[in-house]
Structures are given as structure tokens and as C-alpha cells.
Amino acid sequence: MRLEMGHIYIKDIQFASESKIEDGILYVSEEAVKAVALEDEKIKSASFDIARPGESVRITPVKDVIEPRVKVEGRGGIFPGVIAKVDTVGEGKTYALKGMAVVTAGKIVGFQEGIIDMTGPGADYTPFSKTLNLVMVCEPVDDIKQHDYEKAVRFAGFRVAAYIGELARNLTPDETKVYETCTIKEGMEKYPDLPRVAYVQMLQSQGLLHDTYVYGVDAKKIVPTILNPTEIMDGAIVSGNCVSACDKNPTYVHLNNPVVHDMFEQHGKTINFVCQIITNENVYLADKMRSSDWTAKICKMLDLDGVIVSQEGFGNPDTDLIMNCKKIEAEGVKTVIITDEYAGRDGKSQSLADADAAADAVVTGGNANQVIILPKLDKVIGTLDYVTKIAGASEETLRADGSLEVELQVLTGATNETGFNKLSAR
């Protein structure tokens, strides 16, 4: 399967009377994007704002971050089964607007949504301080249930991202990258001497607004399966996830998953990147056992030599991680696991809720409990009403001078477990 990714670099976003992209500047008609957001009757109002890197702006509570893309050639469309009709994606040609993101914000759960600071120490810890952000703040209709509101905002974000992506359809990309995968037999014949390596991605699927969707299917209802790694670049996996901000994968991370991209970089050189295996993190023990059994079974059936396993979230998914690691290793397949740590504010506590001797190659995204002071910023997009309640904050968070004392946990993407951010440990 061959996918050409055309990158179009966005240098600025400005509101204008007509939406268009010209000379790398994205002009957005506020009226038009509002209309796109308000297509869902569950959303009462939507307002838009622009946050640029370096500006004294704090965005909170952040729900999702999405990179606008458009499918220009090949089967299907962006976000299959969600926005586009169900069709297998991952081949042909896709354009992505680089350097920018659509950020959805506003109250949903009130305790597990994040902060993006565009300047100051917080900006160093969130990868989304480096993107030009078109921020959408939604208000739901009265008396709506939380899960209906989450769904409404989730879909509104994708609709707006798809609308923005569509503006790039007839542009010429600044840069094109080609991602090509082989079928199983082709790969064996083409790279007989290279180790066969796959990526096992664990998807957050604990329910209660901790969910991920694959081609529109709730990931807690899947059994482990394989994807062509280019499928994610067309939005095969999307976030519906309100878990702790630091280590959930926003849709932007799914689209740009660094494990997939780095493995492609090595494909045909040091490894044969066989496929992506997706599995879930459910709340019933039987599901955890079944999913890790199946993941290990698939690794064996594919005759893999090694896998990289990435986790999403923390706590009981640590068990899914360790079960995957243990069972895959037991099949004779080497593993490297990527996780993050909740080692306490002093970093001295046990980092994961579960452990096993088989997990002897571990990459960390950092300690989510690490404390950081976020100075008061000039402007807030969204609201600070919930800032003492989000995971990683406390009643003492808001200090007299307006600064915030929080754990890294509150910062969107701070300890990402696909290596999307820069934190780690040696």
C-alpha cells in the first residue's frame, strides 16, 4: 500500500470574510466554521479564537487537538466511519496542513481535560504550544448528558478540521513524503535479512468518556486486529478521550503517530515494518486477558522478531501493558514498551501499577506527577473555572498571584506515550 503525504505549511491563521489558504496563510470565515460546528443541534453556541506560538495565551479545558487533512486521491476520505463514509483508507494521496491544529475546548467532564500554554514554562512541556491553534469553544444545549455532549464536541472538531482540510484540496504541497508498505509475502521476499518488526498500539478504551474509535467503532468493542500503518494517516483512529491530558493521544497524535513514522523511517533499512497491531484497554479482567492473548497470538502468527508496544493513559492500563509484554515475549518475540510514570511528586514511588521481569526494555515519556508553576497569562481561551479540578491540579492550584501550581499531568501531551513530546529519562 502506497500513500503520498503532501505537507502544506501554514505560516499564520487569520479571520477573514472568506475561508481560503493563500501563500501559506489560512484565512478562516468565522461565520462558516460556526455554521459547521452548529450543524449538530446539541451544540448551542460555538466561538472561535486563534492562539499563536509565543502569545500570552492559556487554552483550557482542552478536549482534542486535530490536524486538518484532505484526501485528494485514492479510496475513502479523512476520518472514515466518522466523517467520511466507511472505506479502507491509507493509499493514494493525502494533504496535511502542517504547523497548525484545530483545538476543541470547553467544559465536558470538568476533571480530566487539559491545558495548553502558548508561552512560558508550560509551553515547553506541551507540543501544542508550537502549532498555530484555531480554537473552538462550544456550549451545549441545556440539560444535555455529558456523554452526548462529548460526542457532539468530538464530531464538531472533526467537521471543522475536515472543512479546513478541504481548503487545501487544490493546492500544491510544499513537500511530499511517500510511505509504502508490503504485503506479508512481499516483505519476506524483499527483506529476507531484516528483522520483522510490528507496532502494537494500545488504545484507551476504559469507557466513561475514556474512549477511542477505529473507523467509527468504539475500541472497547474490538478484538485486536492489524492495520496497514498508513491507515492512521487518513484518520482511521480518532480520540474521544477525556482521560488525563498528559498521556492521552489526541487525534493529532494518532494522525502523526511518531512510532509509525519512525518505523517507516527504518523500514527497508534496519527493519521490515510488517504492520500495526491495535488492541484496547478495557475495564473487565476477561477483556484484558482476551485482548493480550490475541495480541500475542497475532505477533506469533506474523512470525515477528520484535514489537514496540505503546500504552495510552495510566493506572489499570499498566496491567494491559505488562500482560501484552509478558505474553508477546513468551511467544519468543522481543518487546520494547513505551509508557510514562506516576512516580509521585518526588519521583520516588513505583512508576507503574504493574511490573514483570519480561519488561526489560522500557522507554518513558516522563513523570506525570512532576510539579510545575504556570505563571498567569494575559488571556484565557475557554475558562479557568475548572482549573482546580482537572487531574493533576488541587484546591491549592490557584495561587494568590494568579499562577498555577500543578503536576505535568494537566498539560496536553506532556508525557505522551508514543514519544510525541520530548520528555524521557536515561
Next chain:
Amino acid sequence: MVKEVERAGIPVVHVCTVTPISMTVGANRIVPAIAIPHPLGNPALDKAEEKELRRRIVEKALNALTTEVDGQTIFE
């Protein structure tokens, strides 16, 4: 907590969903619970069925508490 209470000489039953973690931390008597968001109940059941389910878990735990074990044991 399970280990500290046992260290004080009082037997403990750990009722938990993710029994592998309980094994890792070293509980001796483990009773599986229903699910992480609702360990001791099941909102999918009606009230009478759920009460029955809850009683079964508690009885199993009490039974485990009075059973001699030779090493870590999961009471399925």
C-alpha cells in the same frame, strides 16, 4: 494496605478487578471483582439481580478469609 494489615497479624481478602496487580503486590487471598468502574456491582443488572451478585462476592470473600492458604490464591 493489604500487606501492612497482614503484617499486623490480621488476615486480609483483597477484592479487586485486576487480579494480576494484586498478585504482583503480594496479596494472599484474592477475590475477583466485576469491573474497574464498578468492582462490587453491575449497573447492567436489575436491583434484585445486583443484590444477589453483591451478596455472592461478600460471601466468597468471607469464605476466603476463613480458608487456610498455602501461598497466593485467587478464589474464582
